[in-house]
Structure formats: C-alpha cells, structure tokens
Amino acid sequence: MQEEWIGKSRGATVNFKVKETGDDVPVFTTRPDTLWGVTYMSIAPEHPLVEKLVKGTPREAEVMAAVKKMRAGGTSEKELAEREKEGVFTGFHVVNPVNGEEAPLWVANFALMTYGTGAVMSVPAHDQRDFEFAKKYDLPIKAVIFPEGGLDEKEMAKAYVDKGEMKNSGPFTGENDNFGAIEKIIDWLDREGKGKGKGTVNYRLRDWLLSRQRYWGAPIPVIYCDDCGVVPVPEKDLPVLLPTDVEFKEGHGNPLASSESFVNCKCPKCGKDAKRETDTMDTFVDSSWYFLRYCDSKNDEKCFDPEIIKKLMPVDQYIGGIEHATMHLIYARFYTMVLHDLGLVDFTEPFERLFCQGMVCKTAYFCEKCKWLPETEVEFADAEAQNKTQGKVGKCKKCGKDGVTAEMTKISKSKLNIVDPDAMFDKYGTDCVRLYMLSDAPPDRMQIWAEDGINGAWRTLNRLWTMIVEKAGSCAPVDEAMMPTQLNSKNRDLRRKTHQCIQRVTESIEGGFQFNTAIARCNELLNMIRAFKKPINPAVLREVLETVVRIVSPIVPHFAEECWERLGRTESIFTAGWPEADAAVAAEEAIEIPVQVNGKLRSRIKVKPDESESSLRDTALADEKVKASIEGKEIVKVIVVPGRMVNIAAKG
RNA sequence: GCUGGUGUAGCCCAACUGGGAGAGGCGAUCGGCUUAAAACCGAUACAGUGGGGGUUCGAAUCCCUCCACCAGCACCA
Numbered sequence: 001m002q003e004e005w006i007g008k009s010r011g012a013t014v015n016f017k018v019k020e021t022g023d024d025v026p027v028f029t030t031r032p033d034t035l036w037g038v039t040y041m042s043i044a045p046e047h048p049l050v051e052k053l054v055k056g057t058p059r060e061a062e063v064m065a066a067v068k069k070m071r072a073g074g075t076s077e078k079e080l081a082e083r084e085k086e087g088v089f090t091g092f093h094v095v096n097p098v099n100g101e102e103a104p105l106w107v108a109n110f111a112l113m114t115y116g117t118g119a120v121m122s123v124p125a126h127d128q129r130d131f132e133f134a135k136k137y138d139l140p141i142k143a144v145i146f147p148e149g150g151l152d153e154k155e156m157a158k159a160y161v162d163k164g165e166m167k168n169s170g171p172f173t174g175e176n177d178n179f180g181a182i183e184k185i186i187d188w189l190d191r192e193g194k195g196k197g198k199g200t201v202n203y204r205l206r207d208w209l210l211s212r213q214r215y216w217g218a219p220i221p222v223i224y225c226d227d228c229g230v231v232p233v234p235e236k237d238l239p240v241l242l243p244t245d246v247e248f249k250e251g252h253g254n255p256l257a258s259s260e261s262f263v264n265c266k267c268p269k270c271g272k273d274a275k276r277e278t279d280t281m282d283t284f285v286d287s288s289w290y291f292l293r294y295c296d297s298k299n300d301e302k303c304f305d306p307e308i309i310k311k312l313m314p315v316d317q318y319i320g321g322i323e324h325a326t327m328h329l330i331y332a333r334f335y336t337m338v339l340h341d342l343g344l345v346d347f348t349e350p351f352e353r354l355f356c357q358g359m360v361c362k363t364a365y366f367c368e369k370c371k372w373l374p375e376t377e378v379e380f381a382d383a384e385a386q387n388k389t390q391g392k393v394g395k396c397k398k399c400g401k402d403g404v405t406a407e408m409t410k411i412s413k414s415k416l417n418i419v420d421p422d423a424m425f426d427k428y429g430t431d432c433v434r435l436y437m438l439s440d441a442p443p444d445r446m447q448i449w450a451e452d453g454i455n456g457a458w459r460t461l462n463r464l465w466t467m468i469v470e471k472a473g474s475c476a477p478v479d480e481a482m483m484p485t486q487l488n489s490k491n492r493d494l495r496r497k498t499h500q501c502i503q504r505v506t507e508s509i510e511g512g513f514q515f516n517t518a519i520a521r522c523n524e525l526l527n528m529i530r531a532f533k534k535p536i537n538p539a540v541l542r543e544v545l546e547t548v549v550r551i552v553s554p555i556v557p558h559f560a561e562e563c564w565e566r567l568g569r570t571e572s573i574f575t576a577g578w579p580e581a582d583a584a585v586a587a588e589e590a591i592e593i594p595v596q597v598n599g600k601l602r603s604r605i606k607v608k609p610d611e612s613e614s615s616l617r618d619t620a621l622a623d624e625k626v627k628a629s630i631e632g633k634e635i636v637k638v639i640v641v642p643g644r645m646v647n648i649a650a651k652g
Numbered sequence: 653g654c655u656g657g658u659g660u661a662g663c664c665c666a667a668c669u670g671g672g673a674g675a676g677g678c679g680a681u682c683g684g685c686u687u688a689a690a691a692c693c694g695a696u697a698c699a700g701u702g703g704g705g706g707u708u709c710g711a712a713u714c715c716c717u718c719c720a721c722c723a724g725c726a727c728c729a
Contacts, residue, residue, distance in 0.1 A: 011729080029729060042729090085727075110727045120729045129727055361722085387663095390721085408722075439677065440664060445657090446722065453664065456677045462692090507668095517666065520676030527676090530693095594672040599710045601672055639709055645671050649709045 012186050013200040014121065016041060016094040019102055023049060025094055028116030028200060032185040033178040034123040035098045036169040037144035039134065042087060042108035044118040045070040050090070050107055059091040063107065070109040085110050085133050096121075099170055108133065124159065125151075131159035144169050145178045215246060215255045217280030225267035225274040234268050240276070254278055287328050288335040291315060291350060309345055318351035329354070355444070355513060359410040362449040363389050364417035367396035367404045374416045378404050389448075411449065419449055431556035432457050438515035438555055460519075461559060464526060464552075468545060468563045475545065476538035478568050483539045491537045492589075494528060498544045499586035501525045502579050505551050515555060522548055542567070550579050595620045596647040602629045605646075613640045620646040 011030035018025060025041065043049060045067045054063045066088035087108035094105050103122075110129060111120045124134035125143040134141055143151045145164040166175040171188065175181040190198050219240040221233035233240055243262035246255040256262055256278040267274040289303075295312045296304040320329070329351070336350040365373040377397045380386045385393040389408040396404050411418050424433050436457035441447045476482075487495065501521050508518040525548055529536070536544075545567060553560035553573050564573035588609050593616070595603045603625035607616060617640050620626055626648065633650035640646050 027729075031729075110729090112728065115728045117729095122729085127729075129729080132727095359723085410723095436677095442665085445665095448664080450664075450678090453678045455679095459692095460677085466692095504668095516664090517676080520666070523676050592672090596672080596710075599671095599708095604672075637709065639671090641671065645710090647671075647709055 010186075010201050012189050013117065013198055014189065015097055016119075016121065017097070018049075018053065018105065019093040019095050021053065021092070023053070025049065025105075025119050026117045027119045027121045029121055031123070031126065031182070032189065033166060033169075033172070033175075033182050034126045034144060035096070035121070035185070036166075036172075037123040037125050037142045038096050038101070038103055038121045039124060039140045039142050040104045040106055040122045041094050042106050042111045042120045042122055042130075042133070044111040044113035045107055045109060046113040047107070047111075047118045053092050053105075054090055057091055059089075063088050063090055067107055070107070085129070085136065087133060087137060089137075104139070106137075125153060125156065126159055126161055128159040128161065131156070142168075214280055215242065215248070217282055218285055219256075219280055220277045222277040223265055223267060223274045224277065225270060225272060227272060228267055228269040228274075231267055231269050231274070237268070242280075256280070284328060284331050288331040289339070291332070292339075292345070306344055306346075313345065314347050314349060315351045317353045317355065319355045319357060357443045358441075358446040360447050360449050361408050362411045362417040362419065363406050364409050364415040365393070365404050365406055367399065367401060369401050370396055370398045372414065372416045373398070373404060408448065424451070424454065428454060428458055429558075431559045432461055435461065435519065435552075435556050439519040440516065442512070442514050442516055444512065460523060460526070461556065463530070464548065465559075465563070467526070467529065468549070468566050471536075471541060471545065472566050472568065474535065474538060475542040475567065478542075483543070484537065487537060487540065490532070490534070491540045494532070494536065494544060495540055495585055496588070497525055497528055498540075498547050499581045499583075502547060502551070502581035503583075503586055506578070506581070518551070519555070522551055547579050549573065550576055591643070593643070594645045595623060595626050596645065597626065597629045597650060599647060602626055609643060611642065613642050616640050616642060616646055620648065 011028055012032045013026050013028050014032065014035060016025045016027060017023065025043070027041065029035070050063070050067055054060045066086075070086060085108065087106045090105045090107060092105045093102045095102055106122075108120075110133070111118065120130075122130040122133065122139075123144075124130040124139065124141045126145055131141070133139070141153050141156065143153050143156075143160065144167055145151075145160065146167055147160065147162065147164045151160055151164075163177060163179055166172050166178050166181060169175070172181055172185060175184075186198075219242060221238055221240045223231045223233060225231055243256070243259045245261055246259045248255050263276050263278060265274055265276050266272065292304050292309055292313065296308045299305060318329075332350050336345060337348050339345045340348045363375070365375060365378045367373050370377075373396060378393065379395040379397050381392075381394040388406050390406055392403055393406045394404055395402050409415060409417070421433060428436075432454065436454040437447070439457060440453055501524070504521050505518040508514040508521070525544065529544060546564075549560050549563045549567065550573065553564075557574075561573050564576075569576075590606055591609050592604050592606050594601050595605055603620075603623045605616075605619050605623055607619060611619070617638050620640075621638070630648060630650045635648060635650050637649040638646065639649070
C-alpha cells in the first residue's frame with residue numbers, strides 16, 4: 001500500500017525543445033516505448049513556460065484567458081478527478097528528440113505542475129486520457145504499437161494500451177514486445193545522453209499539510225520582518241507556544257491570525273516590529289518522531305540521547321489502525337531515514353513489525369433532511385429492517401420523512417453510531433469486555449459491534465472463577481507439585497490436552513495475534529475439566545488450572561491475578577512467564593483417521609499416530625464397513641496419507 | 653475505474669494451507685433445579701462452504717469467471 005502511495009515509478013526524462021524559441025521542455029514518461037507516437041504535448045497551466053512563450057504573441061490574450069480559468073479551478077484531488085479535460089493551443093511547437101518530429105504545444109488542465117516536470121508528452125493512440133483529449137480537440141493520432149490483428153488509427157474507439165509490436169519507432173522498430181523493450185529504450189536514452197534524455201525514477205509524495213490554517217498544530221518558528229525578510233526564531237526562543245487568548249469563531253479563518261499577542265513580535269535580527277507566521281504544522285510532524293522522544297522524554301538538553309535510542313529502538317512490534325498505513329507510517333519512516341543520514345540513529349526503519357487491527361463498525365443511519373441519525377431516532381419499518389445494514393429501513397422520527405438508509409461503517413462521532421463502553425465496563429468489568437472483544441473475531445478483521453456475545457465472555461469468566469474457588473483446595477501444594485509417573489488414562493488425556501492447549505495458543509498468538517482461537521482453545525480445556533466425573537489427580541489439577549490462568553492472563557490481567565492468588569501463589573502471575581509445552585506429553589497416543597471410498601467417508605479406523613503406510617492400507621481394507629462398500633468392485637488405487645487418511649478408488 | 657480484503661449453521665467465527673465441513677461462542681429448543689422466573693447445570697437441532705465452470709483419487713482451500721459487501725487509491729504522464 002505504501003509503495004502505491006509514494007507512487008514510485010521508473011521511466012525516462014526526455015528532452016523536448018520548443019521549435020520556435022529553443023526552450024527546453026523536459027517531460028517524464030513511464031512509457032518511453034510510445035515516444036514515437038507523440039502527436040502533441042501538454043503542459044500545466046502553472047508551467048513557467050506558458051507566460052514566457054505567449055507573451056507578445058497574437059495568441060496571448062486567448063491563451064492567458066484560458067490559463068487563468070484553468071488555474072482558478074480547485075486543486076483538491078476530488079475536484080481534479082471530476083473536472084472536464086480542457087486545453088488551449090499555445091501557437092508553439094515542440095521537437096521530439098527521438099525522431100525530430102514536430103508536435104503542437106498545448107496547455108491542459110490535467111497536466112499537474114507538481115508531478116514529474118509539469119509537462120506531458122501525449123500519445124493518444126496508447127493512452128486513454130490523451131486519446132480523449134485528442135478526440136475533443138481533433139488532434140492527430142499515431143499508432144506505434146500494434147496488436148496481432150493490427151490497428152486502424154481512424155477506427156480506434158479507445159487507446160490501445162496492451163502489449164504489441166513496435167513500428168515506426170526508429171531503432172526499436174520490429175521489437176515484438178513493447179513492454180519488454182522499455183528497459184532497452186531507457187538504456188538507449190542514457191547512452192544517447194543530453195540531446196535525448198535519461199532514465200529517471202519519479203515519486204509522487206503528496207502534500208502532507210506542512211502548513212495549515214488551524215490552531216492545533218506546532219507553530220512554524222518563523223518571523224516576517226519588513227526589513228530583514230523571513231527570519232527564523234532563534235533557538236533560545238524555541239519552542240513557539242500556541243497562544244491561549246485566541247477566539248474561535250466560525251467562518252473567520254485561522255484563529256491564530258486574530259491573536260494580537262501571538263502575531264505581533266519583534267524581529268530577532270533588527271528588533272523592529274514584526275509579524276509571526278500563523279500557519280501551523282500538521283500533527284504528523286510530531287507523530288513522525290514521538291517514538292524516539294518517548295525513549296528519552298525527560299531530556300531537556302536535546303530531543304533524545306542517541307545512546308538511549310541505540311538501546312531501545314527500533315520498535316519490535318507496532319500496532320495501529322490501517323488508516324495509518326499510508327500517512328503517519330510513511331512520514332515516520334521518512335523522518336527516521338533522515339535522522340539516520342544525519343547520524344543521529346543507527347537504523348533506517350523505525351518499526352520492525354507492523355500489525356494493523358481492523359476497525360470496529362456499526363450500522364449508521366442517514367436521513368436526507370436531518371443527515372446522520374442516532375439509532376434511537378429511526379422508526380424502523382419492521383423487525384427485519386432493524387437488522388439491515390444497508391438500504392432503506394424506515395422513517396426519521398425527527399422530520400417524519402420516509403427513506404432513512406442504513407450503512408455499515410467505522411464507528412465515528414460524526415455518524416452518530418458510537419457506542420459508549422462505560423456502561424459495559426460498569427456491568428461486566430474491563431476484563432470481561434476485553435475478553436469478549438478479542439474472542440469475537442480475528443483482530444485484523446473489521447468487527448461489527450454487537451453486544452449479544454458478551455454473555456459468553458461473562459459466563460466463561462464465572463465458570464473459571466467458580467472452578468478455581470472450588471478446586472483450589474484439591475490442588476497439590478505449590479511446592480510439592482511433583483507429577484506422578486503413573487496416571488490413569490483420563491488424567492493422561494487431561495494433561496495431553498493441557499499441553500496441546502499451550503502449543504496451540506502459542507501458535508495462535510504468534511501467528512498474527514489470533515486471540516479468538518486462543519480463547520477457543522482455553523474454553524475447550526475448561527469444558528474438559530468440567531466434564532470430569534471423578535476427582536482429578538492433584539498435581540494434574542494444579543498444572544491444568546495454572547496453565548489456563550497463565551494463558552488468559554494477557555487478556556484478562558486483573559482477573560488472572562486474582563485466580564493466581566487463589567491458587568496459593570504469592571508472587572504476581574506476571575512474573576510466572578509464559579507456560580511451556582512438553583511435546584512428549586502433548587503427543588497423541590492413538591488417532592482416528594477417516595477411510596474414504598471414492599472420496600466419500602465410509603469408515604474410521606483407530607491407529608497409532610506413526611502407523612506405517614502399508615499397515616494403514618491393510619487395516620483400512622480389513623475394516624468391515626469398508627469391505628461392505630467395495631464389495632463387488634475392483635480396487636483401482638489406494639491412496640494412503642500416513643497420519644491423515646486413506647482413500648480407496650474403486651470401479652464397478 | 654484500479655488495488656487489496658472478505659463471503660462457511662439464524663448470528664460471530666474455526667478448519668493443521670489439498671484430506672473426516674465444526675473448535676469456541678451467541679441465539680434457539682427440550683430437560684433438570686425453582687412455588688415461579690432469572691441465573692446455573694445437562695442435552696438437542698441447524699449449513700455442504702456466495703453462483704457457475706475447471707484441475708484432482710479427493711477442493712471451503714488451487715485455477716478461471718461472475719456476484720455481493722468492506723477498505724484504500726483515483727486524470728500521476
């Protein structure tokens with residue numbers, strides 16, 4: 001995702017020239033294979049060449065009027081996306097360095113000054129956007145890449161952007177894979193050098209709000225003086241603090257600008273009256289290095305001591321919402337790389353591992369007139385409508401209008417679909433709410449908020465508690481918990497299950513924090529203890545109860561600590577560490593494997609876990625049920641997967 | 653439009669990465685306890701894995717295709 005966001009693209013910069021004036025107009029392209037199909041060029045309305053070229057020409061008025069209109073358009077991505085493609089001919093032409101051909105130079109609103117060089121070579125035959133523009137303004141279309149069935153420039157309904165054979169392409173004519181030839185063309189441009197162009201890597205890091213007209217954010221430490229110009233705030237005066245006397249008024253722009261005490265200051269250079277910068281930096285500026293400051297937060301000499309950073313960083317495991325993947329996390333990485341280059345940190349990546357948890361979602365309701373509605377303001381058409389997560393559900397209680405729609409989205413204050421967990425904490429306790437949330441779904445997945453399931457977590461904790469209280473007295477004493485060498489099969493089963501539980505929970509948590517399955521394993525073990533009719537061996541009992549409590553301790557820490565004490569432990573459970581499984585104890589004594597006939601389950605056989613292939617085959621074929629189902633049939637093949645299953649393919 | 657994710661029981665979700673469709677939980681039903689209800693205890697039922705096609709002895713899992721939902725990105729040359 002980050003790769004896409006920084007928009008790294010490899011391509012070439014190609015040096016076009018204005019025919020009439022000789023001005024350079026470099027362009028960036030990722031498709032140098034289409035260089036020979038250029039029929040016009042588009043430059044951004046903000047491009048400095050626009051004014052320079054048309055000044056004093058007969059077309060000046062017309063071009064500048066059109067350019068002015070284009071510049072007036074918004075620059076937000078949304079506006080850009082919805083805008084109609086427009087352009088105006090400058091009256092000038094450019095010369096294509098690869099073949100000397102001339103092409104008209106246009107100004108177009110879809111060319112962005114902030115990307116590449118602000119100029120786009122246009123190949124309408126092989127680029128959809130260029131194609132549309134060419135059709136609109138009746139510009140020529142020249143195909144240079146041909147699919148097997150050929151291509152008719154006059155009949156084209158859209159640009160041809162797939163693979164094909166290169167034609168009319170100078171030294172590359174005849175290449176039958178244009179995409180494969182791109183690298184060669186870039187090499188060729190590099191060799192040919194200055195006149196033509198060179199290989200280039202481009203990025204399109206978007207604006208990340210370094211300056212914004214808001215109160216919240218770190219002030220930019222800059223002062224404007226009439227005489228001295230832009231003057232940085234001297235180090236001794238840092239940091240510049242936000243004023244406390246600002247007035248927040250709707251529609252009055254930046255509140256900082258209206259704070260006299262903030263804006264008015266003295267020039268640090270000449271001492272005359274000066275004005276302070278009122279834009280602030282986005283909070284991303286701070287969140288890009290806070291993890292370094294945290295390591296040495298009390299340091300008032302410098303932002304951090306590199307020695308301490310060396311010890312503590314990088315972060316082993318970063319957990320955050322997916323919404324941070326493309327912004328905060330990129331900035332943090334970028335800052336770290338800069339600090340590395342400055343020699344302040346000895347690593348280039350701040351976070352070793354990343355885990356993105358899913359969002360908690362809940363149905364939100366929308367009324368055309370009253371906008372977002374809380375659930376209580378919706379009059380549902382029927383019981384079914386109440387459970388719908390999309391589409392029309394009923395009337396708005398506020399305005400009475402029908403047609404309130406439901407939508408499943410991330411819980412947010414603005415959409416009025418928030419839940420207040422306090423009531424749940426009061427009723428069930430934080431441990432119980434946490435257990436419920438973690439047991440409901442894997443954490444990387446979106447979770448639909450529902451309180452129905454919390455009873456399950458409540459019951460689990462109550463059962464475990466009751467069990468601990470009842471059985472604590474029957475456990476072997478803490479200090480003498482020697483495991484007997486001989487145990488009956490029931491006790492052996494319980495021990496096996498205990499150690500399997502440790503193994504599987506460890507896997508579940510290490511393999512992506514899958515607490516839901518970890519909790520399921522614990523429930524399984526608890527169910528097994530409850531199903532015990534006879535008394536459990538005291539040593540086994542201590543082992544199993546302590547195991548469960550230790551395993552759930554990261555999820556329900558307060559609860560686990562209480563249980564631990566009840567089991568006679570005096571040290572905190574968090575000094576006990578994570579339990580370790582004994583593989584020998586966890587190993588199965590006997591397993592049951594399925595026997596299929598033609599892929600359908602016909603019987604099950606009990607075998608040793610390491611039963612050999614031939615023995616499995618014989619046991620399966622000797623089974624009564626299997627015999628019955630293959631009677632009168634010819635055995636074509638017997639597939640044996642040791643430890644897993646037997647499948648008999650029979651015909652007739 | 654592009655990219656990624658998800659789709660399994662009435663509901664939330666498992667399934668050792670190709671091998672018995674069900675681990676855990678919610679809810680439901682029945683029974684026990686109770687004067688009764690809740691709680692608690694015990695038991696039971698419910699799907700053939702979004703649709704279609706393919707590969708295979710065998711597909712929830714792999715391939716193709718279509719559908720639905722969620723998320724991110726979207727004139728980036």
